[in-house]
Amino acid sequence: MTDPRGSSRRNFLAQCLTGAVALGAGASLLTPAEQTAARSRVAVARDPLLRGKGSGVDPQRLKALLDRAMQAVFDSDHPTATPEDKTAAWRRFIHPGATVSLKVNTLGGRGISTSVALVETVCDQLQQAGVRSSSIVVWDRESEELERAGFQIAIGGDRVQCYGTDRVDYEDELSAWGSVGGRLSKILTRSSSVLINLPVLKDHDGAGVTIALKNMYGAIHNPNKYHPNGCNPYVADLNMLPEIRTRMRLTICDATTAMYEGGPGFKPEHSWLCNSLLVSQDAVALDYTGWQMIERKRAEMGLKTLEAEKRAPRYIATAADSEHRIGRCDPSRIAVVEV
Amino acid sequence: MKGKFVTTECMEQAPLGRRSFLKCALASGAALVSGEFAPAAAIPAASGAQAQSDMQFTFEAKFYEKQPGRKIKCKLCPRECIVGDKERGYCGVRENRGGTYYTLVHSRVCAAHIDPIEKKPLFHYLPGTNAFSIATAGCNVNCKFCQNWDISQSRPEQIPAQYISPHQVAVLASQYKCPTIAFTYSEPVVFAEYLMDTADAGHEAGVRSIVVSNGYMQHDSLVQAYGKMDAVKIDLKAFSESYYAKVVTGQLKPVLDSLVTLCKMKKWTEIVYLVVPTLNDDDAGFRGLAQWIKANLGPDVPLHFTQFHPEYLLKNLPITPIPTLERAKAIADAEGLHYVYIGNVPGHPAQNTYCPECRKMLVERLGFTAGQMLIRKDSTCPFCRHFIPGIWHT
Numbered sequence: 256m257t258d259p260r261g262s263s264r265r266n267f268l269a270q271c272l273t274g275a276v277a278l279g280a281g282a283s284l285l286t287p288a289e290q291t292a293a294r295s296r297v298a299v300a301r302d303p304l305l306r307g308k309g310s311g312v313d314p315q316r317l318k319a320l321l322d323r324a325m326q327a328v329f330d331s332d333h334p335t336a337t338p339e340d341k342t343a344a345w346r347r348f349i350h351p352g353a354t355v356s357l358k359v360n361t362l363g364g365r366g367i368s369t370s371v372a373l374v375e376t377v378c379d380q381l382q383q384a385g386v387r388s389s390s391i392v393v394w395d396r397e398s399e400e401l402e403r404a405g406f407q408i409a410i411g412g413d414r415v416q417c418y419g420t421d422r423v424d425y426e427d428e429l430s431a432w433g434s435v436g437g438r439l440s441k442i443l444t445r446s447s448s449v450l451i452n453l454p455v456l457k458d459h460d461g462a463g464v465t466i467a468l469k470n471m472y473g474a475i476h477n478p479n480k481y482h483p484n485g486c487n488p489y490v491a492d493l494n495m496l497p498e499i500r501t502r503m504r505l506t507i508c509d510a511t512t513a514m515y516e517g518g519p520g521f522k523p524e525h526s527w528l529c530n531s532l533l534v535s536q537d538a539v540a541l542d543y544t545g546w547q548m549i550e551r552k553r554a555e556m557g558l559k560t561l562e563a564e565k566r567a568p569r570y571i572a573t574a575a576d577s578e579h580r581i582g583r584c585d586p587s588r589i590a591v592v593e594v
Numbered sequence: 595m596k597g598k599f600v601t602t603e604c605m606e607q608a609p610l611g612r613r614s615f616l617k618c619a620l621a622s623g624a625a626l627v628s629g630e631f632a633p634a635a636a637i638p639a640a641s642g643a644q645a646q647s648d649m650q651f652t653f654e655a656k657f658y659e660k661q662p663g664r665k666i667k668c669k670l671c672p673r674e675c676i677v678g679d680k681e682r683g684y685c686g687v688r689e690n691r692g693g694t695y696y697t698l699v700h701s702r703v704c705a706a707h708i709d710p711i712e713k714k715p716l717f718h719y720l721p722g723t724n725a726f727s728i729a730t731a732g733c734n735v736n737c738k739f740c741q742n743w744d745i746s747q748s749r750p751e752q753i754p755a756q757y758i759s760p761h762q763v764a765v766l767a768s769q770y771k772c773p774t775i776a777f778t779y780s781e782p783v784v785f786a787e788y789l790m791d792t793a794d795a796g797h798e799a800g801v802r803s804i805v806v807s808n809g810y811m812q813h814d815s816l817v818q819a820y821g822k823m824d825a826v827k828i829d830l831k832a833f834s835e836s837y838y839a840k841v842v843t844g845q846l847k848p849v850l851d852s853l854v855t856l857c858k859m860k861k862w863t864e865i866v867y868l869v870v871p872t873l874n875d876d877d878a879g880f881r882g883l884a885q886w887i888k889a890n891l892g893p894d895v896p897l898h899f900t901q902f903h904p905e906y907l908l909k910n911l912p913i914t915p916i917p918t919l920e921r922a923k924a925i926a927d928a929e930g931l932h933y934v935y936i937g938n939v940p941g942h943p944a945q946n947t948y949c950p951e952c953r954k955m956l957v958e959r960l961g962f963t964a965g966q967m968l969i970r971k972d973s974t975c976p977f978c979r980h981f982i983p984g985i986w987h988t
Contacts, residue, residue, distance in 0.1 A: 421751070436743075517663070
């Protein structure tokens, strides 16, 4: 090495490659309120009667469940809440002129995907908060996957839009942070000022679990490149991409049906009717909480922990470390509110 | 055949297929050409979207094992991806559908050029000839310096492509007087089935096959797929496992094993080492590499130290200084390798082939054009009759 700067430069580069030093390191992704709060709030809303007597989710009960969760997260609950009060929570992070994209997860088909009923409820709430229907986009990677999960493709017109990135392509330019480099969906970059993440709650054979943070794999063109090493640190690095972190406002995890084993593909024999929603502005805290729910179900079913199976989702802790600070995964700093 | 190629950067390491160019060329039904011979008219036009959804590209994969629960284990490369139903492996071009594994890129060509063989680079194999060069999407590693990341790191449906059957490739190569078909640009490991079928079609038509590869394969797939090749160029990215882990997202050991296997198979093999400033440019690495090659493959395997250009995820690094490349060559020369070249530096004297015995110049190269080629039909030096290993004449 003849470069007199060699040693330090080499170290610096090596650090860059491992994501130790990168643009924006140290910037918190938490809301100002959460930064000052002692703990991140995760609402776990449950309704054992969510499905009534049938197997399908009752839309009215689902709406009530979402209202409870939102009010718990935004602390806007009171006994005489009017419909307007109930949209107050949404107005905390949505303004009327916003373009809002809802990133759903439809990889698991009708068996375990973000439910159409939940998405319709969210869209109703957004419109009540002042967002135009045509300014809302429901999206995932492929239109075909959306259709398989029960969504109807809608492009154009004065209605909620719904389509996959395959219809508009990925950006030509690469976005990179730490170990991740990918071309981002144009739906994210060009059709949303606000991103709401609507993942599902399920086991993942490589990553351990796939909930909120990993759902963003559906926003880049090359997710297959980021599955080694239990997706760590790739999931955390991906969520640090400025295009994602500056838009992300809320996670609503559809845990009406969940999977404790055999994911990410749908395995009915390893799924359970969890009848729950998890809602938080802290995706890391939500992932940690969801992971613990899966672990409890695994224990109930007599399965080993993910740690014992050597596939604990370490990317969650990485997302909370000092280089990422996307959120919190220390249970003492997470307030799980059961409603 | 001596081409008059004006490109001054190595096709394998330099911007080859910028996306806009790919889209433009393929959407119009044209194949990509970097030289003056365009096979466009011979390649059937296809509209991108229509071609993309066609099942004609989907064939059952050759190298995998079925597992319980409709999972499969891929046996193509050392990753051994366990792939669930409806999922893809790391390469992104192979998919499990109901417990059967499929390649999605058979005959799905996203880049086609006619290149001088020196661009691969193969310096001891039919110098001065052209290679009909093709690629599909996908790669089984993720090099942070990849010059062709827009095709190698994409899924097949994300980039325009055309259906070109193995037979059509052989016909086109013959039509354009290319004595070889080259599988290159992205990573041919991931389109092994297409490579094998095309090599067979080429051989039936009297056209040879060469491959430009990272060599990151399992033993059996290497033997079966590259057993059909007439020459192989392996990109040995570094002589360091940590570099492979951090920069390549792969492993060194299987690549070294592949080189030894190719040597035992008596395949003509050349090695390229891309020298990346500060990451794999230390003397110990160069020395270890040269010693390993001499001990395991012999001193006659050509070794090319090539210049890095900042791209993809390593835009923060400078171009490799020429003195660094010269230092690498000096170390490899001192360790006793007979044919050590410097690449991506047009006009550098270390691009020429010299007789290791009498030191006279035998093949002169200007850019990617082979100038004078003095090696005799019996592969000997015309001055001292020293044997010069390689395949020099068609």
